[in-house]
Amino acid sequence: MCADRFHLHFAHSINLPIHLLVAHSNFGKLNYFLGKRAADEGRDSRYPDIDFCEQPDAICASQEYKELKWIAGMFYWVESLQSYNVGGWDYVTELQKFVDNGMTGNSFIDSVSGIVNRGCHNPPCATGDVDGKADRSSNFFKVLTEFDLA
Secondary structure: OOOHHHHHHHHHHOOOOHHHOOHHHHHHHHHHHHOHHHHHOOOOOOOOOOOOOOOOOHHHHOOOOOOHHHHHHHHHHHHHHOOOEEOOEEHHHHHHHHHHOOOOOOHHHHHHHHHHHHOOOOOOEOOEOOOOHHHHHHHHHHHHHHOOOO
16 A cells, blocks of 8 residues: 555645545555556556556646546545445435435535545535535536536
């Protein structure tokens, strides 16, 4: 897995709250499944030359793999957000409630935004309020409208 000093340096360099890294979870697993570690251990690897533990900035800086931002974001979504179940707030259950109740109101998107941006489902979190909360909500409902869901 990844050494903490790399995560801390990366988080500090881009002013990212530490909790968003979920250090061993995200970079280590990304490296295990898609990066250099997969290649080193003989598994197929989409990015065999990138060690996400030693080069986490490759996610944003790679000119060769511009899709890495999306790949890392989707990996986080699947690995961390969809399995989120803390303090009685379970992502899958809350998503089902949101859909069953007609996909209205900001409660669901505000909670998801809190998890992604600050690490908790009930902002303001210990690390502060959600950055761009109104824009996140507005964009979420624009997407639902474009898909004819709202």
